[in-house]
Every structure is written in structure tokens, then in C-alpha cells.
Amino acid sequence: MATTAEERFRDRMAEIEALAAAQGLDFFPINFETVPEDMMTEVASYGLPTRARHWSYGKVYGHQRLYGKMGLSKIYEIIINNDPSMAFLLDTNPEIANLLVTAHVYGHSDFFKNNLLFEPTDRNMINNATSHAIRIDGYIERYGLETVEHLMDIGFALDRHIDPHLGTQRAPYPERRIVEKEYTPRAYEDLFDKPKPSVQYVVEGEKIPPHPEYDLLWFLITYGKLEPWQKDVLSIQREESYYFFPQFMTKIMNEGWASYWHAELFHLWEHVSPEEQIEFARLHAGVVNPGARFSLNPYYLGFKIFHDIEKRWDEKRKLWLERDKKGEKQDGPMPITGREKIFEVRKTDDDISFINNYLTFDLVRDLELFSFAPKQQGKSKPVPDNTPIVITSRELEAVKQALVTPRYNYGVPRIAIRDMLQSGLYLEHIDRDTTFLDRAYATNTLNYIAELWKNPVSILTKDEQGNDCSLTAKPSS
């Protein structure tokens, strides 16, 4: 009997898949796994079904087990960006919940496959992360847990400082070499002084780095004096960080897109009983609930914005067609439909452009959004406990900024390596005019780098008065 129920469930999932394809969703094939809660928690904590061990995942995992709630959607859904995709369904979910998750997950898979930011991602990461884990397990056995752990601590401290424009595969900087360069004299130059030789020898590739280097781990791996196993561990962490970057950049869009589609597919699906429809409506409301006062539900925001885009573009198009019918003059070519527009947006935008371009004044008002912050004294001092948190604005621009700012630069300060000299490594806090570095954390992170670099490491930043200053760390031995 259980098999029949299982088969029936799989059949229904297949129907959803067919519906999704019919609506134009273009997705990688998905392997679904029904799993118990602890497995779900594990995958959620690590981000991938298998990944190298580290105590920080244990922290998340332990916390989840104690406190149970996983994210904002109380319906647990996990899908991995991979080809084929892998998705997890919780074995204690009622059937209708897992069907909602199925529909939702097809939305995600389409997003992963089509959004441009995901194009360079490793679509075989599930297998690769497994081999990464095996290699790191090997190093743990060979060099000891604490040694590897400590190196990974350093890797995690730096792994968000990447350069997405240059990507994961990079060649070292051009070697230092002397190049022949032909010198073309200007007209009449031979009338003045000694003529310059027509062939000159120029030194190239002198300075390392030749330009500010934003990929900190890449630099340390390529130019640091590290053991091969250390380079391997850091490379693994670096690669996995690049892999997750697009997910960081598109969380609101992605969840909004998937929520849009689970609602739409259920709406279109004929083989749903009235009871199931009601149950679905209840679950759906839970997924796209607005969230608490202090935390906005990305599912909700993304969902609302996509619907708003569709509505507005449909209206624009309707207007155009009406004018066309009356033979009136048009402003421009026929607009695409709302549906076409959202497909376009899901391909070309990330959260930053999504919010900047499509969060409207009306939406801010209708969703009652506002920005808030602790009422702070100095802009740099840590905020003491019991400082009042106040609403700062309900204006569109302020709300946009509050949404968008944390998504710049992978959520970390913009730091680059400027110079590699005999005296040490020199970093620069690029956005020091507008942001302030937490001192204790910065010092400890510099210590980490100095430990790997085996030479002093400095960073140029600004002090509390706004004047340029340097923080330095020396390697301890």
C-alpha cells in the first residue's frame, strides 16, 4: 500500500513538472530525496550535501537542532545548484506541503539555470564538494584536526573577498621581464639634443600586484609561502565561496521567483482537491508571510515585486494596444507582456538591480516598509546594549539603500592588496570613506594573514576622526 501512495506521489510530482515546463520554465533535471529532519538540518547547515568538516557548521547544526526552526519558511525546502539538481523533501511533511515544495523547487532550478550570475558556477559541485571533503579529511588525518581547523578558520575569514569579474580560474600575474619596445620619434625630434635610441628596454610585470587585488585568497595561494596541502585547503574554500556568491546576490529574487511559481502552478493544476487547495493556500500564506517587524521575509518581498512587475507591464501593454486600436500615436514599440518581462528579469538581474529598478514608491507604501537603525552616538563605536532602535525612514530611496547596501561586495568591506614589498604586505580598505572597520576583528584578521604570509601585514584605513591610518600585524614567531 505504501508503494502505491509513493507512486501516486511521484506521479503528481511528474504532473507538476510537466506543468512547469508548459509554462516556459527551463530547468535542470531534479533528483528528489525524501529525508528525515536531521539530514535536512545537516544539508542546510553545510549548504551542500557533503562538505568538508568544520566546527562552524557544527555551531549552526547544533543551534538548529535545539531551536528547530529552519529559515522563515516553515516548510523545509532545499535545492542544490547543480546539473542535475538535487532537492530534499522532509519526510514528516504532509503530501500537499511536499507538492508545494516540488513546485517551488522547479522555480529555483529554472532560476539557477537561467540567471546570468549563475552561468560560471560549477554545476558539478555536489561531486566536487565530496572530493573536497575527502581531501580535507585526508589532511586532517595527516596533519591533525586542530591544524587544519585553524587554517580553515583563516580561509573562512578571507573567503568572501573575491573578484567575480576575474573568476575562479586565473593565471598568475605576468612575470617580471625586460621587453624590447620600439620607440617612435616625434617629427623634428632629431633637431633637439641627443636623439633617443629607437629601441628601448622596458621592465614589465615589476609590481606585484600590478593592480589592486581583490581576491585575497587567490593572492595568498599564488604568492604566499605555503605548503601544497595548505594551498589546496584554501583553494577549496575559495572555490566553494565563488560557487555560493550568486546565491548570496539573488536571494530575494530567487525566493520570490520560486514562490511566484509554486502559487501559479498550483493555481493551474487541475488535480488538486478543494481540501488540498485550502491547505495549500494556508501553507502558501505561511511561506510568503510578511515576516516580523525586524526582519523582512525575502520570499514575501520577491514574490510581491515579481507580481508587481507583471501587473505593471501588462498594464503598459494594454494601454499600448488600446492606443493602437484607436490609431493614436505611441511613445515607443509595443511593450512585452508582464509574463515575458518577469522571465527577462529573472535572467538579467540580481538583488541589487532588482530592488533598485523594481521596488516602487507604491510597493514601499503598500508593504509598509521602513528602514531602522540603533540611535548611535559616534559612527564607529560599537553600539552598547539597550540603545533604542528607531525607524529612520519610510522614503523609497532610504528603503532601497537599506535593502541593497548589505548586498554589496558579498556583504564584506571592500579590501584589496596594494603592494607586496620586502617590508611586508600592504592592504587597503577601499571604501574607508564611507565605512568603518571593526578594530578588534580587523586586527585579528590581519594576524591571520600575517601568520600565513610570514611577514608583517598592514592595512590602510581611517580612524574615528576620518584620518588615514594604518593597522599592522606581525607574525607571532
Next chain:
Amino acid sequence: MPKQSMDQAWDMRGRGLKDSLRHDQRVKEAIKKNLRELIGEEAIITSDGTKRIKIPLRYLDQYRFKYGQPQQGIGQGQGQPGDVLGNTGQGNTSGDGQPGDQPGEHTYEAEVPLEDLVEMMLKDLALPWLEEKPMRHVIAEHLRFKDIRRKGAISRLAKKRTLLENLKRNAARGDAHVRDLHDDDLRFYTWDIEQELHSNAAVYMLMDVSGSMTTSKKYIAKSFFFWMVRFLQAKYKNVDTVFIAHDTEAHIVEEKDFFGLSQGGGTRCSSAYKLALDNIRTHHPKSAWNTYVFHFSDGDNLPNDNNICKNLAQELLEECQMLGYGEIKYRDDASFYGWVGQGASAMSSLQSYLNQIGNKRLIVVTITHKEELMQVLQKFLQPQTAVP
């Protein structure tokens, strides 16, 4: 998805648990390493003693470059600019940790069961002297069949042992076989009344509550007391506590009132000692109880009271396991006679009198700063090995 990779994935299941245990281990190590600072941590002392305590652990932060100032957050609902939504540091429940959604980062807080903390501290303090001649008090009697004798009822024959004795006897004659069972070989189980011995401890907290004892000074006494009771609870089945507050007069009070009390007036310590002594004799006699008496004060006793105190202290020492006196004297306390200055404060007259008693179970310490709490505990509990 190739099947073997899925199998591999499944094999690696369980790393969540492993890593979470590893994390707990690191938390413990971080706590142990920083025990000295944590011991005075308000979060612990002011906890209501429930099972898990949240300890802010600044030592397990994951370092990276991050912003010093808090980010703007996004919320929704009613309200106007300027409206207060709440306060920082009140554990606002986070969503799924979206960047920019929280008012600010909190230091990592480890949740540790109180027993684990106590155990860690105990290990560090290693209270050997509590083992000295502990008093016993009979709680329960059990019958135990553990003795074997040559005489007894045949129903209680210890067969194996009997055969063994027979074997031994024959072997002694050069023939190691079981043969010719003799009366002498017989062994029987018999019972003993085994008394399950429990030990009881009583802690007397005596505290000066005259006007000069500020809240922060009382906090030191409270912290000390918190740990003392926990240690004793780990070692003894029953721990009674008695709180005596005094200025010129002494009263027994409830724990919840004890640390809030503040009276004015002068200080007569002997009142407390007398009350304690009478109470011990009545309720915690030496025959059944291990009593520990601790007295915290900050100021000078009435000069003519000191000798009385000394005598009472000697009597107390007859009745209890130890008597500890902690004098809380901050460096910048002004004495009654004027500004004392930066140097070490003079000992009060009470202290000098008590020091005349040459009893190793009387321990006298001076506390100049809350950070010395760990040392104070050590001095009281490990007199032989404490760092002076």
C-alpha cells in the same frame, strides 16, 4: 546523479553531529581558558540557576573584516521615523540571518549547562581539603550479601567458594582435584548491615550590610557565595544555607533579601558570629554536619568588639569545618580618617585580631577588585596551594 556519489554522500552523513560535538568541545576549551574572567561574569551569577546558562563568549568569534558600525535594517509595519522599536541586546529573534535585517551583531553566546561549568571550575580548584575527615550522617541502611564466612545456614551455601576451598586444601597435599568434601571447606554467604553514609554541608553567609557596603561590594560576596554553594552541592547530598546580615545587630534573613539589604550605622561583627554560633549548635551540630562559615565585610569593626570577635571565632572553629573572612577593600576607598591613597589599604583591626588565631581552618583574605574573585575562591578553598 551517479549512484556511488550518492552512497558516498550518505556515508558522510553524521558529520553534523561530529562537528557540533567538536564545536561544543571548542566552547569548553574557550571557557576553560578564560575561566578567570568568566567566573565573575554577571550572566552566570545572576542566572536563576536553570539548567543552561548563556555565557557571552568573546573568544569563539569567527574573525573577518567587518563593519564597525551597525547597518540599517529593513522592517515592515506601522510607525513613523523616530519611533522606537526596541532596544539593542535584547535577543531579537533573527529570521534566517539575512544580512542587513538585524539591528546589529551580537557576541556569540554559548549555552552551557550549569553542572558542566561547576565541574570545570571544580577541576581547576581541586578542593582536596573537603575530603578531610568528612562527618558522616546515617541516612539509610541496606542489607548486603557480601561477606563469606565459615559458618552459616545451609541455604546460604556459597557453592563456588566451597569448591575452591576444597581444591586449595587438596592442592596443598599435592593433589589438585575436588575430592572428599569436608566441613572445613564449607563457606556461607552472610549479610551485613551496610550503612549508606551521606554527608551534609551547611553554609553560613555572614555579611556586613552597613551603609558602606555598596552594591558592587555585595556583588563580590554574592558571586563568591554562588560558586561556593554550587561546589558544595557537587560534593554533598544536602547543602543547607543560612544567611545572616548584620550591622550592629545580626538577623537571619532569606536569600532573596540578603543581597538587597542595606542598613546604616556602625558595625559590630560579633553580633553575627554569636548568632551563627548559636544557630550552628542548635541546627547544624558538628556530629552530623560539615559547616562552612564565611564572613564578608569592608570596614572597620568597633574597636572594642574585636576581642569578642576573636573569641567567638575560636569557638566557631570548634563547631565548623572552616571559617573564612573576606575583607573587601578597594584601593580607592576613603577610610574614615581620610583619603587612603593608591597604596595597599591598611588591614582593618578585625583582620589583625583574627590573624592572631593560629588555626589553619581560619582563612583571611583581602579583596581589592572584582577580578580577584578567582583568587579569592582559591585562597578559601585551597589554602595550601593558593597563589598569594
